[in-house]
Amino acid sequence: MEIKKGIAVSPGVAIGPAFLLDAEGLQVRERFIAPGSYPRELERLENALRAAADDARREQARVAEKMGTQYAAIFAAHAMMIEDPGFRQEIQSLIRDQGYTAEYAVSRVVRRRIKKLESLEDAYLAARSSDLLDLQRRILRHLVGEQTGGLGQLSHPIVLLAHDLTPSQTAQLDRQKVRAFATEAGGRASHTAIMAGVLEIPAVVGLGRFLADVSPGDLVIVDGNRGLLILDPDEETREAYERTRKSFVSLEKSLLEEKDLPAVTRDGVRVLVFGNIEFPAEAAHCVERGAEGVGLYRTEFLYLDKKEDPSESEHFEAYLQVVRVMGSRPVVIRTLDLGADKFSGVVNPATQERNPFLGVRSIRLCLRNLSLFKTQIRAILRASAFGDVRLMFPMISTLMELRQAKMILADVMDDLQEQGIAFNRQIPVGTMIEVPSAAIMAPELAREVSFFSIGTNDLIQYVLAADRTNENVADLYNAGDPAILRLLDYVIKAAQQAGVEVNVCGEMSGEPLYTMLLIGLGIRQLSVAPQNIPEIKRIIRSITVEEARRVAQEALELDNARDIKNLLRDRARRVIPEFFD
Numbered sequence: 001m002e003i004k005k006g007i008a009v010s011p012g013v014a015i016g017p018a019f020l021l022d023a024e025g026l027q028v029r030e031r032f033i034a035p036g037s038y039p040r041e042l043e044r045l046e047n048a049l050r051a052a053a054d055d056a057r058r059e060q061a062r063v064a065e066k067m068g069t070q071y072a073a074i075f076a077a078h079a080m081m082i083e084d085p086g087f088r089q090e091i092q093s094l095i096r097d098q099g100y101t102a103e104y105a106v107s108r109v110v111r112r113r114i115k116k117l118e119s120l121e122d123a124y125l126a127a128r129s130s131d132l133l134d135l136q137r138r139i140l141r142h143l144v145g146e147q148t149g150g151l152g153q154l155s156h157p158i159v160l161l162a163h164d165l166t167p168s169q170t171a172q173l174d175r176q177k178v179r180a181f182a183t184e185a186g187g188r189a190s191h192t193a194i195m196a197g198v199l200e201i202p203a204v205v206g207l208g209r210f211l212a213d214v215s216p217g218d219l220v221i222v223d224g225n226r227g228l229l230i231l232d233p234d235e236e237t238r239e240a241y242e243r244t245r246k247s248f249v250s251l252e253k254s255l256l257e258e259k260d261l262p263a264v265t266r267d268g269v270r271v272l273v274f275g276n277i278e279f280p281a282e283a284a285h286c287v288e289r290g291a292e293g294v295g296l297y298r299t300e301f302l303y304l305d306k307k308e309d310p311s312e313s314e315h316f317e318a319y320l321q322v323v324r325v326m327g328s329r330p331v332v333i334r335t336l337d338l339g340a341d342k343f344s345g346v347v348n349p350a351t352q353e354r355n356p357f358l359g360v361r362s363i364r365l366c367l368r369n370l371s372l373f374k375t376q377i378r379a380i381l382r383a384s385a386f387g388d389v390r391l392m393f394p395m396i397s398t399l400m401e402l403r404q405a406k407m408i409l410a411d412v413m414d415d416l417q418e419q420g421i422a423f424n425r426q427i428p429v430g431t432m433i434e435v436p437s438a439a440i441m442a443p444e445l446a447r448e449v450s451f452f453s454i455g456t457n458d459l460i461q462y463v464l465a466a467d468r469t470n471e472n473v474a475d476l477y478n479a480g481d482p483a484i485l486r487l488l489d490y491v492i493k494a495a496q497q498a499g500v501e502v503n504v505c506g507e508m509s510g511e512p513l514y515t516m517l518l519i520g521l522g523i524r525q526l527s528v529a530p531q532n533i534p535e536i537k538r539i540i541r542s543i544t545v546e547e548a549r550r551v552a553q554e555a556l557e558l559d560n561a562r563d564i565k566n567l568l569r570d571r572a573r574r575v576i577p578e579f580f581d
Contacts (some may be wrong), residue, residue, distance in 0.1 A: 010193070
């Protein structure tokens, strides 16, 4: 049994067979063959080994011609390894004696050899493990073919393991077949992590290298509560996690029974709990879990896997679908936040940017592409005629950007009015506070808008200079850092002084650890992933505002994230032990 520690991004526990998806999207087959079918499997293996060796020798010839024989030697070595009788016999034995598929047998043998190499104290030999992985890919390509998807073709539930998943790949996962996923790369607030929460699939990211330690079909456990991936669990661990899984399901059931109770503190203060959504269908999930509206409707999904801009009609229908489901509840629609790690093929910038997180993204992109921007604004305004729709601009970094965006909004309003198209002329307009400059300018921005929404995901990464998708700086990306708390305190006070509503819509708002802190800082609106709504509402009903204020004041006086998180965990455990014990 091996235990890998990563970053918990979507709660829950899942136990099941591993399904490996490598960086090239290559799938591997199931673990066992039908009884008595090993002769056909041995033939498949032989054909694949022969083809893989031929590939390596052709590669050797091409490289020798272009770069010289010394550079082609590695491919000659690959061919020799593939044709090694001992390598072949080891794989054949697993097929014949254990009933493994050729794919699984190849993976077992290769990974066994990788483990031996990496156990040596010779760095040069240990580094040769990459050659073995390349060898495995060559053979598997001929066994399973070049595949770049097919997760929708799964015949049984699995646990998906990969180096990384794109947001669009994650969005396409079938919750009935993919019990959980774990990735080597990624961070707490990466968009893949957010999508896992949306789909309510237990997930752990940022585990570092582990794919070399597992073979397809191996039993694994994903603990999305504590950020663990357990490979080949022993019986005792498996039974313990089965009990944990059942307990988690029971807790979720009890929370759902309370979903319609209002989020009112023990001393009578009402807190509004909204839902964050990525797709229109999630609006129903928000209602089912007791949301009092949609606090963040991300609209980038309209651009996933598209070759051309979505039309105004497509925008409008997507917004109207949510508005109709939510009825009289408010729906905050954020204008496009494309760019950085969310570029689609439709709106890529003309030139490749060295640092897209600090480049043309979000509102900057929209202000440079007025046709794109106005199309979306028209659709949002049209939807405002059918319900309580509110419009929000993301990634505002200067007062001038906000004023430019509002001028374009006014222009679109005039156009719609001239055309006789109904819309709400008094639509509430807000801005996200997710850039340090916006937080610092909060008093001035508050005079320009109806509400603030603090996007902690980006705010944390920009304040702490820690990429939220990079597992190597995951320890720095910390919502409990004193710099973050002090900036939140400043923004909230600026909003209160201006009489402007303020919401928190980042991942921080959905973490039970921070609920008391945020209430104590003065937040009276939270927007969280739908699955977290009942949990956050129960926490609010379990505390008093005075308790929360004391916790916030104590936290603001501390000077490091570790002490702050220990404080928050201790105070929360006293009030709601079921979430922290």
